[in-house]
Amino acid sequence: MNRTIRSAALAMATVGLTLTLVAPAPAAAPTPRIDLKVLVVSDGGPATAAIAAELDSAGTPYTLVDLNQAGRPVISAGFLADTVSGRPRAKFQAVVLPNDNPFGEGSAEMAALATYEKTFAIPQVDAYTYARPEVGLNYPANGGYSGSLDGARAEVTAAGKAGPFGYLDGAVPFEDNSPTVGESYAFVAKPVAGADFTPYVEAPLPGGQERGAIVGEYRHDGRRELVVTFVYNQYQQQYRLLARGIVNWMTQGVHLGADRNYFAVHIDDVFAADDRWDSALNCTPGDVDCPPGTGQTDPIRMTAADAQYAAQWSQEKKFTLDMVYNGGGSEVFKQQNGGADPLAARLIADKARYRWVNHTYSHPYLGCVQDTSVVPWVCAKNADGSTKWVSRAEIGAQIRDNRAWGQRAGLPLDTAELVTGEHSGLKTLPQQPQDNPNLAGALTDNSIRSLASDNSREREQRQIGSALTVPRYPMNVFYNVGRAAEQVDEYNWIYTRKADGGSGICENSANTTCLDAPLDPATGYGEYIVPLETRIAMSHVVANDPRPHFxxxxxxxxxxxxxxxxxxxxxAYGDLHADNTPLVNLRQSAIGKELTERAAWQSAVRSGRVTAYRIGNSVTVQAPSGVRVTATMPPGTVQNQLLGSTPFGTPYAGSLSGWTAPALLQNQVSLTVPGPVLASATTKQADPVAEPADELPVPKGVRSRVPYDGTR
Structure with a gap:
């Protein structure tokens, strides 16, 4: 009996052992790796080009597939995904298509994309598509609208504010810059009954109070699509307002690159006086555009009351102006006015309200020596015919003397910043096609690292001696006017035809700045010039462009x-943006650093030297040594150190963004983002309705840049 019990026990143990061996716990599937790169499929239209431009500006890596290009890569399962070290890899974190299916019915490429998006929970942006049931919307003929939205006011919905467009206050006004050009065609529609469609931006429907979707999220078949049903280009304000949200939606708030809204304003010639426009001579006596000895000089200079107003304005608006000063201007005023300068006293008393930038001591021209005996001026020549240049010693003295004057006045200076008078010393076409060869040495002698340049002449940064240039946007509020009527008079002279009393530069010109008729001197400034300059400045502000205005x-x-x-x-900015998206107001040297770091980062991205991916909630970024990494991440993201972690970035527009580098003893940036990764979409089917139109209308709608007239 004992033998039987022992045999049974042994048998049971053997069975148990056998069961354990044949039924192990299943191994967990590895979490996929999602590369932080966007796939942009373009048909050559303005919508995909606009999204690509936003990615370029922010420094977000993407691969462009041009459907019009012979020999383009075929989009297949192997093009989209593979395996790395035994882990499934999605090569793109988002897909941008020109519409919901640019390949046609039954396309193997579209089938590959759909499978890829479902497998890896990859979002898709339909850059500009019809409103129809295939994208979760009724046809416009079924209670909607198709046509121009020029001048309309769209609105971000509650879902849009709680989601990807939470940085906006609500309004999305559509531009209407020309009564003769259609700028924004749209399909405005309501979701199909039963479709899982969430409107994010809605536009008004004619004839009532109802609104229809023009941007929304459609969830179906395990996929998520951002559906956009209005046409746009990269310069239009309505797109610029939505661009950040489109990128954040498709990247699920985790992407390389950053987008902020910048505005800085330099006030040149502070303490000096500026020559005044002469409306009879149509030139500026005392300056180089008037023949020598003509006209009466009547310079314009701020008063102490003007300075007091500037300080109050700056405080009320919570906006810091950059005072670009010439100390010698104050000394000249003292010599001519009994030794006192009330303007300088007031500005210096309020010095902490401003940033201050060296503009040279007496504002001379620091390029070639100017021969002003002719109009326009030319470069003076030496006896051997070579160009006569302002010397290195004179340039250096102008820098040092003004710096010393500012230090004696207690101005809070960054001594490495410089703005030369009229950006002189730098090449000035047509008279001076090269830099003053003495400029680089003088900058290095005086440890200048940030030198202002004119963005209308050269947009990109470049190295000159020890300094990097910072291109500045000139505003068409002229240096030689103090009154609105003077501004209008000079504006009319420049931008009207000879038959209207103008200079004639607008003869046969398609330039959008040129006037059909002269502006009214009493009303032209407020009714025409102010709105135009506001629109131009706003186009820079919302374009992720840190360059200052002057x-x-x-x-x-x-x-x-x-x-x-x-x-x-x-x-305009405050009316459109939420409090979490303030204007970024940087000083010149900080702007220069931002431009420099962007250039290095974008060069690394475009040359394929940046590798970045997400595995679950972990983000890894590998960039070339010395190149700082820029990224946008959800609130709560931390950067992992060798021991512990530190917060990543700074808050902006509902996200964290900023520049970083690998931590001590690390060769890559390691981040941890909070919360779960978004899952695949739910599935709901749309009901069939009537047939759509055959083609998407694409109006011209590209606003040309307004040129600067070249005044200093």
Missing amino acids: IHQSNLAEDRIAYPVLDAVLK
């Missing part, structure tokens, strides 16, 4: 004509 001290004097433009820009 005007002159004369524009803060007399009629104080700068303030209507600045007020309009600040109001």
Whole structure:
């Protein structure tokens, strides 16, 4: 009996052992690796080009497949995904298509994309498509609208504010810059009954209070699509307002690159006086555009009251102006006015309200020696015919003397910053096609690292001696006017035809700045120039462009004509953006650093030297040594150190963004993002309705840039 019990026990143990061996716990499937790169499939239209431009600007890596290009890669399962070290890899974190299916019915490429998106939970953006049931919307004929949205006011919905467009206050106004050009065609529609469609941006439907979707998320068949049903290009304000949200939606808030809204304003010639436009001579006596000895000089200079107003304005608007100063201007005023300078006393008393930038001591031209005996001026020549240049010693003295004057006045300076008068020393076409060869040495002698340049002449940064240039946007509020009527008179002279009393540069010109008729001197500034300059400045502000704008001290004097433009820009921005998306107002050296780091990063991205991916909630970024990494991540993201972690980035527009580098003893950036990864979409089917139109209308709608007239 004992033998039987022992045999049974042994048998049971053997069975148990056998069961354990044949039924092990299943191994967990590895979490996929998602590369932080976007796939942009383009048909050559403006919508995909606009999204690609946003990715370029932010520094977000993407691969472009041009459907019009012979020999383009075929989109297949192998093109989209593979395996790395035994782990499934999605090569793209998002897909941008020109519409919901640019390949046609039954396409193997579209089938491969759909499978890929379902497998890896990859979002898809339909850059511009019809409103129809295939994208979760009714046809416009079924209670919607198709046509122009020029001048319309779209609105971000509650879901849009709670989601990808939470950085906007609500309004998305559509531009209407020309009564003769259609700028934004749209299909405005309501979701199909039963479709899982969430409107994010809606536009008004004609004839009532109802609205229809123009941007929304459609979830179906395990996929998520952002459906956009209005046409746009990369320059239009309505797109610029939505671009950040489109990228954040498709990347699920985790992507390389960053987008912020910048506005800085330099006030040149502070403490100096500016020559005044002569409406009879149509030139500026005392300056190089008038023949020598003609006209009466009547310079424009701020008063102490103007300075007091500037300080109050800056405080009320919570906006810091950059005072670009010439200390010698104050000394000249003292010599001519009994030794006192109330303007300088007031500005220096309020010095902490501003940033201050060296503009040379007496604002001379620091390029070639100018021969002003002719108009336009030419470079003076030496006896051997070579160009006569301002010397290295003179350039250096102008830098040092003004720096010393500012230090004696207690101005809070960054001594490495410099703005030369009229950006002189740098090449100036047509008279001076090269830099003053003495400029680089003088900059190095005086440890200048940040040198202003004119963005209308050269947009990109470049190295000159020890300095990198910072291109500045000139505003068409002229240096030689203090009153609105003077501004209008000079504007009319430049931008009207000879038959209208103008200079004639607009003869047979398609330039959009040229006027059909002269502006009214009494109303032209407020009714035409201010709105135009506001729109141009806003186009820079919302384009992720940190370059500063510049005007002159004369524009803060007399009629104080700068303030209507600045007020309009600040109001327009504030009306459109939520409190979590403030204007970024940087000083010149910080702007230069941002441009430099962007250039290095974008060069690394475009040359394929950046590798970045997400596995679950872990993000890894490998960049070339010395190249800092820029990224946008969800709130709560931390950067992992060798021991512990530190917060990543700074808050902006509902995300964290910023520049970083590998931690100590690490060769890559390691981040941890909070919360779960978004899952695949739910599935709901749309009901069939009537047939759509055959083609998407694509209006011209590309606004050309307004040129600068070249005044300093």
